[in-house]
Amino acid sequence: MSDVALDVAHVSHRFGTRAALSDVSLSVARGTFTALLGPNGAGKTTLFSVITRLYANQEGRVSILGHALDREPSRALARLGVVFQARTLDTDLTVAQNLLYHASLHGMTRRAAKARIATLLTRVGLMDRRDDKVRTLSGGQSRRIEIARSLIHGPRLLLLDEPTVGLDLESRADIVAIVRALVREEGLSVLWATHIFEEIEAGDAAVVLHRGRIVARGTAGSIAQGSETLEAAFRRLVAEPAKQAA
Structure with missing residues (x-):
C-alpha cells in the first residue's frame, strides 16, 4: 500500500x-x-x-x-472529502437535514446516516444544534458542519x-x-x-x-x-x- x-x-x-x-x-x-x-x-x-x-x-x-x-x-x-471556500449549506434546512441529504447522495441508508451524523456532530461539538436551522448558526459553527458533511462517507x-x-x-x-x-x-x-x-x-x-x-x-x-x-x-x-x- x-x-x-x-x-x-x-x-x-x-x-x-x-x-x-x-x-x-x-x-x-x-x-x-x-x-x-x-x-x-x-x-x-x-x-x-x-x-x-x-x-x-x-x-x-x-x-x-x-x-x-x-x-x-x-x-x-x-x-475524498472537500470543504470549499464558498459556503454551500442550505440555510433554510436544519443541520440534520443538510447532512441527511448529503448522506443520501452517497447512497447511505437513513439508519446508517443518522448514526454517522451523530458521531460527526459529536466530533465537531455541535450535537446540541442538530435540529436547528443553519441560518441560526455562527460562521464558525457553519464551517464545523461543513467539515462534518465532508466526512459523511468516510x-x-x-x-x-x-x-x-x-x-x-x-x-x-x-x-x-x-x-x-x-x-x-x-x-x-x-x-x-x-x-x-x-x-x-x-x-x-x-x-x-x-x-x-x-x-x-x-x-x-x-x-x-x-x-x-x-x-x-x-x-x-x-x-x-x-x-x-x-
Missing part, C-alpha cells in the same frame, strides 16, 4: 491563453497535515477544482489513495480551501484544532489551503504556490530559513519571479 494519499504530477491548466497552473507537482503523505500556501490568485482553488474533477484535467495526472483520477474517477473521489483524504477566512480568532482556532485532531486520532490525510500563517506549525509539510507554479516545498520550518518567519519567507518567495522549485 502506498504511503501517499494524494499525488499530483505535472498538472497544468489554462483558461484561454492564461495559465492558471503550470507543471504543478505535489504530494500529501497518508495521515499528515500539508499546508498549501499562496496569495489570492495563486491557483489554489483551480488546483482543488482539478483534484475534485470540477475541471477536466488538461495536462498531468492526479491519484487519490492509489486510484488514478482519469481512469478510476468514482473510486478516487469516493475517498473519506481518507480531506481538502480544505481557505476554511477559516472571515472567521474570528476563536472560531479559526476551533476549526484548526478539529482538523488536526482528525489527523492525529483518525489518521486522516489533509491538504489545507491558506494564507493565514498562524494556522501552520513548523513541522507541517508545506507547499508555496505562486502564479500557478510551485516556488517552494518542504516543512514550514525549512521554508522559513534561519531566523526568518514563515510569513517573511512567503513574502520573499512571492516577490521573486515565479519559478519551479528544485
